[in-house]
Amino acid sequence: MEGTRLLHSHSYRQDEILMLTRIAEDFGFTIATFQHVLEGYKVAERLAEHGAGASTFSDWWAYKYEVVDAIGYNGTLMANAGVNVSFNSDSDELARRMNLEAAKAVKYGGLEEAEALKFVTINPAKQLKIDKYVGSLEEGKDADFVIWSGHPLSSYSICEQTWLDGKQYFSIEQDKFLRERDSKIRNDIIQKILLSTENGGEKMKANGRSGNRFESCDAFESYTYKGEKE
């Protein structure tokens, strides 16, 4: 309320959005972004007047009553009414292909491709107030960027490299190396397990599926990528 921290609010319906902007204005503060904001297109002028951004998505309607009026055109309608719009997802699966989500602003409402790309680059950076570091390629900004095989809004394009702070974090070539390495490690371990029982070792019980999908790679330090500079 003192304006020192950003305030993001989850919302679906226009009445919720109206209510919170009015309350915020009564108390003299501003909502930085409305998240999800599925009916933002119904009160876009209010969002613009209040100065709030909108972070939304194109699909996921008809699963509960609050979202039955969610439409793919939401992003475009709000952007055309002067709201700073971004696209997000709270699905870890969908969040890894936000470029294709941006393409939906072109499909639904005919937004210019360059504007649609801003939905997943500079616009969310502005909403998070990190646009002086990231969100666009400009001199002086962080060297965070992606190299695509084609137009990033094309469904046929794939990410070939990602760089953060000037350091390469992913490349298809490196990934290819890691795949071969990991498959070798995996086979080596399996062979060792098989051998250990043949040599009279104890049989291990199958552990079943664990809920832990990610584990540390520290155990495999000796298998580093040769193309990568230390």
Place this chain on the structure above:
Amino acid sequence: MKKLLLGLFFSSFIFANEQIPAPPQKQPILLKNGFIHTVSNGTIKGAILFENGKIIRIAENISPSIDTKVVDLQGKHVYPGLIAAVSGIGLVEINAVPVTNDHSERGDFNPNVRANVAYNPDSEIIPTIRSNGILIANVAPGSGLVSGQSSIMMMDGWTWENATLLHPSGLHINWPNMEIRTGGRFRMSAKRQIEQRQKALKSLDKMIEQGRAYSKLRQTKTRKAEEYHNEDLRLESLIEYVNGKLPIYIHANEVRQIEAAVSWSKRHELIIIIVGGKDAWRTTTLLKANNIPVIYESVTSLPSRRFEDYDQAYKSPALLYQAGVQFCIASSGSAGASYNVRNLPNHAAMAAAYGLPKDIALRSVTLSAAEIIGIDKQVGSLEPGKDATLFISSGDPLDIRTNILQAYIQGRTIDMNDKHKTLYHKYQQKYRQLGILKE
């Protein structure tokens, strides 16, 4: 200006608020000066003529008769209607509002359930699906062990009877979970899990044996009177399946489920289709050797195991293709996610981005799907004699940015509006009134 021209150009097409089901095709329609993507026979720069709901001719030049309605495509594209090989469209309106759902019955064993009688032709979801080029859907119930029988529906019609293209298309079984789950919130003991699995597997064997015995009894000429009174609707509906006449759709994603289902089908000599098939890439040899097709539902999913590649789900269709497994691509067939079936074309494009040839990607949501679900004689490609179930698009329909401009189902000119477009146009008016939107 470009948009204005497009608007004028297509102003002759139907775009109503009520989304009235289309009347039968009254006059021949010729779409000319475009690209006709036949799927079965390459792409032809030219024209397509259809009459009484059927495709008559595809050629570079076709001269129309006097009564033919001629549409100048101006370089636009024509494709066969896309097919959702498994879906819950029309059975669920709002997932979290149970009274709007009709995809489940009580109990584990419901082979007599038929999808099309529960299909709501007025579902608001249907027009949003066909707006993206999906004109046919294999609609399946989803509950219990044996869910019921699916029906192939056209995405337009006054009643479920009008909309049905084929019933039944198959029997749906949710294959029992084959893995022992531990950890996290999962509390059931391994022993109990194994018991449950064995019980379910036994009941599937028993179902086939009972179905066979019943079928034999029904074929006996010298039946006693009381046997007529012992008709059993559930066993009755199994006859075509236990005798290997119609396919059984096995919903199975995990590798052991797929292996167990294949073994079961061989033991009982059944025709099966694997639906889901997330792990199908690991069982290609088995699937190919037994001619078992896969309806792959998992393009937009994360890796199942730590050792899998980040793009495993995207590249699996390419691996199935390279291994010679018959497959098609579907969006999630879960009834609760039927509104997202509109993204089906993009699933095919993503498979193409990760190694599937582009023409096979298109085939995987048209002709390949039609072949697997048993309607390829009628739809799935543009060929003379097949249904005129097709659409005009601004470009490649698998790319998200492309728009579908006009659809025809059995030659009927389909209303291309939907709830979302209505709301879009409504709120454009609001911002025009406020002077925010100029055009």
